[in-house]
Amino acid sequence: MPIKYMLGVPEVVKYVGWAHGILFMAYIVAVFAAIRAMRWTWFSVLVALAASLVPFGTFVLDRHRCKDETFAVWH
Numbered sequence: 001m002p003i004k005y006m007l008g009v010p011e012v013v014k015y016v017g018w019a020h021g022i023l024f025m026a027y028i029v030a031v032f033a034a035i036r037a038m039r040w041t042w043f044s045v046l047v048a049l050a051a052s053l054v055p056f057g058t059f060v061l062d063r064h065r066c067k068d069e070t071f072a073v074w075h
Contacts, residue, residue: 027052 003012031048034040051057
């Protein structure tokens with residue numbers, strides 16, 4: 001983290017890490033909620049979970065899934 005090393009504020013890592021963990025858990029819950037709500041196949045679920053491991057993968061997945069779905073909630 002640039003703030004930790006450039007400005008010498010190591011406390012920021014604690015709070016940003018905590019927020020990152022909460023958001024990651026919320027993403028996992030949302031993926032499993034999509035199984036039923038959007039009738040995803042298990043392959044779609046695995047792709048969505050794999051996208052969470054790649055930087056910005058969830059944004060690419062969102063764009064792709066919204067094009068595929070007839071009912072896009074956020075767009």
